Amino acid sequence: MKRPSQHRDRGIPDATVARLPLYLRALHGMAERAIATVSSEDLALAAGVNSAKLRKDLSHLGSYGTRGVGYDVEYLVYQISRELGLTQDWAVAIVGVGNLGRALANYGGFVSRGFRVAALVDADPEVVGDDIAGLNVEHIDELEAVIKRRGVSIVVLATPAAAAQEVCDRVVAAGVTSILNFAPVVLSVPEGVDVRKVDLSIELQILAFHEQRKAGGPLMAVDSQ
Amino acid sequence: MKRPSQHRDRGIPDATVARLPLYLRALHGMAERAIATVSSEDLALAAGVNSAKLRKDLSHLGSYGTRGVGYDVEYLVYQISRELGLTQDWAVAIVGVGNLGRALANYGGFVSRGFRVAALVDADPEVVGDDIAGLNVEHIDELEAVIKRRGVSIVVLATPAAAAQEVCDRVVAAGVTSILNFAPVVLSVPEGVDVRKVDLSIELQILAFHEQRKAGGPLMAVDSQ
DNA sequence: CCTACTTTGTGCGTCGGTTCACAAAGGGAT
DNA sequence: ATCCCTTTGTGAACCGACGCACAAAGTAGG
Incomplete structure (x- = not known):
C-alpha cells in the first residue's frame, strides 16, 4: 500500500527545513499585499534564494503548485505552517x-x-x-x-x-x-x-574575517597600523 | 579552462571559517585554566565537533601542531585570531x-x-x-x-x-x-x-519542526524506548 | 640508537546539497 | 479541439563537506 505521491514521511532535508521559515515570511508579506498566486521565480527572489532550489524544497512537501500558474499563496502558507508545526501553539x-x-x-x-x-x-x-x-x-x-x-x-x-x-x-x-x-x-x-x-x-567574527580579506586584498602589506 | 592554482591556497572553506570562532572560544577557556597544550581530540570535544574535522580545519591555516604532542594553546589562539582578523580593532x-x-x-x-x-x-x-x-x-x-x-x-x-x-x-x-x-x-x-x-x-521554527516530529507528527511513528 | 607510543596531517570514499536543463502539465486563445 | 506559452517538478551532473583510517612525524625511555 504505497502512495507514490506521498514522500513526506521522514525525508525533508535539514537545509530545506531551515529555509521554510524564509519562504513563509515572504509569503506572509505577499498575503498582506493581497497577492493570490506567486511563481517560484518571484517567491525565490523575495526569499533571496535560487528558484530551482525553492521548487525542490517545496516539492518535498508535496505537489502544491500548478504548472503554468504558480503557487496559491494562502494554500502554501497553510501547508508550510502545518509542516513546521506552527498550526499549534x-x-x-x-x-x-x-x-x-x-x-x-x-x-x-x-x-x-x-x-x-x-x-x-x-x-x-x-x-x-x-x-x-x-x-x-x-x-x-x-x-x-x-x-x-x-x-x-x-x-x-x-x-x-x-x-x-x-x-x-x-x-x-x-x-x-x-x-x-x-x-x-x-x-x-x-x-x-x-x-x-x-x-x-x-557572526561578527565571520564578518571580520571577510572584511579583513577585502581590506587587505591579495597583497596584505597594509597591516602595520 | 581552469584558473591557475595559487601556490599558497589562501582559500579557507566557509564551513571552516564558521567554526574557527568556536575553537577560539574553547581555547580561551583553556588558556584561562592555564592549559599549555591540547590534543585535537580534547579541543574537538570542547568545541563540540569531530576531531578529524578539527584537524582538517586547522590544517587550512598551516601546520601549527606537533605530532605526538598536540597544539600549543597560546600560539593557536594567536594564529586563529590573526586569521579571523581579531588582532585589529x-x-x-x-x-x-x-x-x-x-x-x-x-x-x-x-x-x-x-x-x-x-x-x-x-x-x-x-x-x-x-x-x-x-x-x-x-x-x-x-x-x-x-x-x-x-x-x-x-x-x-x-x-x-x-x-x-x-x-x-x-x-x-x-x-x-x-x-x-x-x-x-x-x-x-x-x-x-x-x-x-x-x-x-x-531558529524557533526549526525547533518546532523537530519537536513536532518527536511528539508524533502526521504519523504516530514513535520508536519504542 | 632503537623501540614503543602518541598524535598530527591528509588521501579518499561517501554523502548531502545545489544547480542546470528539460520533459510534463496546465491555462488561454483561437 | 488544437496550438502556444508559461511554469512546475525532477533526473542527473556537479560541488563541497564530512569522517574514516593510516602513514608520517614527533616524544619518551632504555
Whole structure:
C-alpha cells in the first residue's frame, strides 16, 4: 500500500527545513499585499534564494503548485505552517532575564508565528517578581514546576555562560527536548534533545574575517597600523 | 579552462571559517585554566565537533601542531585570531536602539573579541541623546557622518523590518561592506557587500519542526524506548 | 640508537546539497 | 479541439563537506 505521491514521511532535508521559515515570511508579506498566486521565480527572489532550489524544497512537501500558474499563496502558507508545526501553539520559557532575555521577551516576532512566551525565569532575586512584557519573572527554583504547569516544550537559554549547562540539564530532566541557546558554551545533551545555538559574537567574527580579506586584498602589506 | 592554482591556497572553506570562532572560544577557556597544550581530540570535544574535522580545519591555516604532542594553546589562539582578523580593532555601529539594540550594546561578548561598539544610532527623538552602555545615541540623520568620523566598518542592523533596507542602502553608500542584520527581511546589496542575518524566530521554527516530529507528527511513528 | 607510543596531517570514499536543463502539465486563445 | 506559452517538478551532473583510517612525524625511555 504505497502512495507514490506521498514522500513526506521522514525525508525533508535539514537545509530545506531551515529555509521554510524564509519562504513563509515572504509569503506572509505577499498575503498582506493581497497577492493570490506567486511563481517560484518571484517567491525565490523575495526569499533571496535560487528558484530551482525553492521548487525542490517545496516539492518535498508535496505537489502544491500548478504548472503554468504558480503557487496559491494562502494554500502554501497553510501547508508550510502545518509542516513546521506552527498550526499549534508552542509555549516557550525564557531562562535568564538579563538584557538579552528582556529583549527576547518583548520581541514581537515570536508571537506572530505561533510561539507564546509562557514564562520568564531568573536566579537574581533583584529581578524575580518583576513584570516584563506582561509576565511575572519567576525564581529559578521553580523551574521544573513552571515548565510542567505551563506546558513549556521549548526553552530559550539566555543565561550567563557559566549557568547554561546546569539549567540545560534541569530542563532536559524536566522533559524539555528543544532548546535555543544564546549562551556562548557548547551544551552537552542526551540523544534526542535538539539544541540550536545563536552566538552573536561568532557572526561578527565571520564578518571580520571577510572584511579583513577585502581590506587587505591579495597583497596584505597594509597591516602595520 | 581552469584558473591557475595559487601556490599558497589562501582559500579557507566557509564551513571552516564558521567554526574557527568556536575553537577560539574553547581555547580561551583553556588558556584561562592555564592549559599549555591540547590534543585535537580534547579541543574537538570542547568545541563540540569531530576531531578529524578539527584537524582538517586547522590544517587550512598551516601546520601549527606537533605530532605526538598536540597544539600549543597560546600560539593557536594567536594564529586563529590573526586569521579571523581579531588582532585589529573593529569599530561597530548599532543602528536601531530598541530592546534588541540595547541588549546588543550591553553585550559583553563583543568587546572581548576585538569588537568595539563605536556608535549607537536611532530615528526616535525619544531615545536620541540617551546614554546607553556609556554611549550617546545619535540621530539617524547623522548616520553617514558618524560612520566616517568613528571609522565604522561593520554595522549591526537592529531596526524594524520596514526601515532595514533603507538604512542598509545608506550605510553601503557610506562605504560599509559588512552588515549583521537582525531585521526579518532579505536585504538586497551590491556585489562585494557581506550580509549575515540572525533571525530569532527562524531558529524557533526549526525547533518546532523537530519537536513536532518527536511528539508524533502526521504519523504516530514513535520508536519504542 | 632503537623501540614503543602518541598524535598530527591528509588521501579518499561517501554523502548531502545545489544547480542546470528539460520533459510534463496546465491555462488561454483561437 | 488544437496550438502556444508559461511554469512546475525532477533526473542527473556537479560541488563541497564530512569522517574514516593510516602513514608520517614527533616524544619518551632504555
